[in-house]
Amino acid sequence: MAASPFRPAIDLMAQYASYHRDRRNIVTHFVGIPLIVFAIGVLLARAELSVGGVSLTAAWVLWGLSTAWYLTRGNLVLGLAVSLANGVLMALAEPLAAGTLSSWLSFGLGSFVLGWVIQFIGHYYEGKKPAFVDDLVGLLVGPMFVVGEALFSLGWGREFLREIERRAGPTHLRDLAHPAA
Template sequence: MGEARTMQDWLDGYGESHQNSLNKKIHWIAVPLIFLTIVGLLWSVPVPEVLAINEWVNFATLMLIPVFIFYARLSLSLTFGMTLWCVFCFGVCYVYESSIESSALPLWQTCLIVFVLAWIGQFYGHKVEGQKPSFFEDLQYLMIGPAWLMSFIYDKFGIKY
């Protein structure tokens, strides 16, 4: 059994198939949108009454627990940044659901449309790159994409991860 990967190992591995500048720009738009829409889709799943403590206890908040465990074992610093991003995503979902008019699309429909469009963008970026998406190699890269972007923000501000 090999050594466990560090966060830097994961980020470097992800970065190997993200060298093209257009692909990187697409990822700066598509990856956050995909993450947000997954949160929104999970937020929209009806919660059984036994779990319906309040609107904040839902499948989005519950399903992110293993994601946070994955991040925390790699980098507490990036876990903090991803927590802030998740809180923002939760806020977007809450505000959207609280303020939509009857003629607007439900959250899940809006998220599904944006999710599909963002993935089309991702695949176009990888076509330009000439590389398959990293998650074809390892599904865990789906969780690394947002952390990879967060690492650039951390680097810009001199925050260690």
């Protein structure tokens, strides 16, 4: 049974990080996760919904719901940053929905498949399955993790990062020639 999706950001990030300690895996996530988010934006941007007399695409509705979730995980800076990053990806994806059916599906499905291939390459280096296999909330935490890692590399959240590493361990490069048993 999966834990509550409404845990604080630190708990979500530490759990996700425990599946992502190999630096090569983390790097692949910087490409794979944005591609997947972008692909979802492309695929959902074609579905128009009317909410309170305002026409929105399903992509923007999903963005709004996910933003509400990110902003309520107890870390406002991280919530705002991941929401902004996802919003940029949705904005870039939306024009592709206006193309022909074949171009829309090619961009949407192509980006989705490519993103997942890159993710699974990363998990080969990690030697572990993706986090979402054990907890579907990992699908929402992935973008938060990538944005968090980017912020950490810029010097933000040193205490936050220390707590994640205390719980999940430091990053490393797994020895592929002599993997641990």
